[in-house]
Amino acid sequence: MSMVHFESEIEHLISKKGVHEDLPVSLLVEKSLERKEGMLTETGALQVTTGAYTGRSPKDRFIVDEPPKNHEIDWGPINQPIDADIFERLYFKVIEYLKTKDDLFVRHAYAGADSAYRLPIRVINEYAWHNLFAGQLFIQPKEEELENILPEFTVIQAPGFKADPEIDGTRSEAFVMISFAKRTILIGGTEYAGEMKKGIFSVMNGRLPDENVLPMHCSANVGEEGDVALFFGLSGTGKTTLSADEQRQLIGDDEHAWSANGVFNIEGGCYAKCIGLSKEKEPQIYDAIKFGAVLENVVLDQQTRMPNYNDNTLTENTRAAYPLTSISNTITPSIAGHPTTIIFLTADAFGVLPPISELTREQAMYHFLSGYTSKLAGTERGVTKPEATFSTCFGSPFLPLHANRYAEMLGEKIVQHDAKVFLVNTGWSGGPYGEGERIKLRYTRAMIQAALLGELNDMETNIDPTFNVSVPLHCPGVPDEVLWPRLTWTDTNAYDQKAKELANKFNENFKKFTSISPAIQGAGPNV
Template identity: 65%
Template sequence: MVEKNGSTKWEQHSQLLENLSVPRLIQKILAKKEATLTATGAIRATTGKYTGRSPKDKFIVRDAVSENLVDWGPVNQSIDEATFEKLYRKTTDYLKNQKELYRFKGFAGADPEYRLPLQVITEYAWHNLFARQLFITPNKEELANHQAEFTVLSAPGFIADPITDKTHSETFIIISFKKRIILIGGTEYAGEIKKSIFSVMNYLLPQREVLPMHCSANVGEEGEVALFFGLSGTGKTTLSADPYRRLIGDDEHGWSNRGVFNIEGGCYAKCINLSKEKEPQIYNAIRFGSVLENVSLDPETDLPDYSNTELTENTRAAYPIENMNNVVTPSVAGQPNAIIFLTADASGTLPPISKLTSEQAMYHFLSGYTSKLAGTERGVTEPQATFSACFGAPFLPLSPSVYAEMLGKKIKEHAVNVFLINTGWTGGSYGKGGERIKLSYTRAMVYAALAGELNNVDTVLDEIFGLQIPHEVPGVPEHLLVPANAWANIDDYQKNAQQLAMKFHNNFQKFTEASPSIQQAGPLYGKNL
């Protein structure tokens, strides 16, 4: 039987290497030829055919602990206890037969009041370096007293048999909340380690009245906190890396009655087309100790070629948050003043920026609309319209209504301004005349929103989506603010916008528990159809 917390006596393994320093891990990585040392000092690993998450291969063990809490369905697929027990034994037997294993002991959660002690045991040294950079590393005293409350076992070389192991493929990511164990096998993509722990925090924190959020966060000179919600590729990491504001974190946070805290100790940035000119903070953060995932290298200089998509568009860089120039240490701050929902709209019809009422904020939080970008998940080769509740449905074990109700309560309690910003296309749809909105324009919109410059400006009503569009934003061409004005053919715009509006309505039908005022806060077009 599986012991709770995965407390198999790993110490009996003759070569269990624990909390190795970054240089020692890099020595191991290079000696075992797991990855390449680049000219920047970062190591570069490739992950084979799995260059993104495998959501269809993710399961939660259905038992007495999870039965009545987990929102079971296509996202939270169930697997029975007996099947988990068998797969756990196979995975541990496989790991015990490896010459060396690597263990990282650390934490998730920068606020000591809510942090989760965890351990990550990996087959690959570079996966352990990844965990060290993404989670919070303990000091000597914390390490001496560390008692892991959750264990991740990463065995990419162990291949499941779908018939005998009852998985969907050779790959599996399985969470047992009862045993407090995560099994990962059949995939080398390191992002599964990070996101599985985020799923755990999304399960545990609400039980302590803390809202877990898939968002980045930063803070201004006067202590004003901003949250940036959005799915992968919408700009959370880029927009929160602001030279004029200090970074709290780039992807995962908790919001308690004490304020906001980073769940992680590092950043996991998409680096497709990364350049020093456009994103200097992220570019300069990728140095010795950083992990590059599936980034192509110049064959002569060994410099990263961030424009090369030969391996995948989902190229990634993992680095400690301290590599950024302007960060909050420790990664905790006060109550938020502003929330920005980010969406990368491939239809090119959503306004670049709009201010939301409290009802619209709840509507768009539950909707979580974006266009899923190429490479983020296996099989996605071009943007696809998708709705991901709370901008993070793949990582939410509980019902979306749990998180939405918590957010709505906090928005009202702290009088938070909420904006919807489209970082996607304008002037046409993706591949049909549209262009990606310039980052400089998006930054100008963010600055104006956070500075309060849009609180009292005149607005224009978007007659299809029912959103209030600022008449002007400093630094942004006026014709871009109203999407219809940027299209060459108004009929094409109307058609695409109406189609997207109906997708919103069709998606929201499942949120029957939402109040009438929230249900009526969606697009105007199609509301009574």
């Protein structure tokens, strides 16, 4: 079916009565309250719950198998193919469903702060609070731009539409489908707003490499001298926390791209995990949760309406969405120069990785492709003890193309701009999870500060015999013994055994990268 037909259906839908376009924050909050979609907290944020789906639903995510992009997609359990005819039938069903609604909410925005690479998008929502979320997370056009913005991608989220797997060809009632040919993301059956954000990120990961731009799942900040730092890491490693530094300006907390001009943010806001949030530990995030912010699945005190950030009754994955302007020391626009320091964050629950180590280019590509961290007990159903998990390029759920393409681009940019790369373990020391202790946040901050200031460049180092990485013998603000985890274990034989166990997991995981150069394959742990 032609793109013209798809566009005409959209235009017909958004021209109907009851469609609200580009409403300001205040009106979207009013609409949300009027429609009983959520409630105001004592801090002024809008609190909502998302029902059965409190996180992304990766098994219900599909990419439409159609030219011209299908020959480039890394098909498999993450990028699941779905036939174009299934997508088209479901698309028109969702459109007909939305036509029955008295109210619809439409927003025009951008993905990408650099005008040379930005993607104009249109977001169509059944719920007002979803449109508020989109307004906070994507980049808002200037008033004069709204009249002329021509969307190149459309996001449609209809949580009230439940698919019938037997009829619609889906796995469940929920579905997230990305069509590069029809330039559409179709979301139904789930109220989780993060599907919109990550859907567009997946689109950018599919498009930007064609323009020789590296998309990255990382946070970024910049120092007074213009020195840019990137922080890669999976959920729970401290990516958002560690990039929010009062001494540096925040570029963004989650999605960036590295072009010939430097780094730019893909988003206009932050989507911070807020379980256990406190003003003492994360003051910038805590203070950003005010009027206009959206709190997902955070439990409130019913009398005071104060959020209880320690309550995980609904989910561990409680979230706060707010614009970058809610952080006091952000850079506007969210564009900076080329990175001089790259941090790979991992939360090692086995307690054996050094808290900080410097990587060679080959080691950087090895660990980038590995994307290691630990999945902790209680975070997912069936997980009863820490499990090593590997997410390629620290973001495999959002990478449509083959991993080698992203890794090669990173390797080229590291060399071109002489960037220092560090592997930082924010996990455990003195023993594994349950026996040892999590590395103190103040130590991690001190190590990162030393890396950013270049204080580790001339520091004496030794090579870790198991993980083959260069570890500093000293670091300002950190006891020497903390830098070498083996010294923090009372039973060194137990440490050796656990380190060998993790090294084997690294090497077993890396076997899937068959077309990687021997130099990179040999940059991993020693077994």
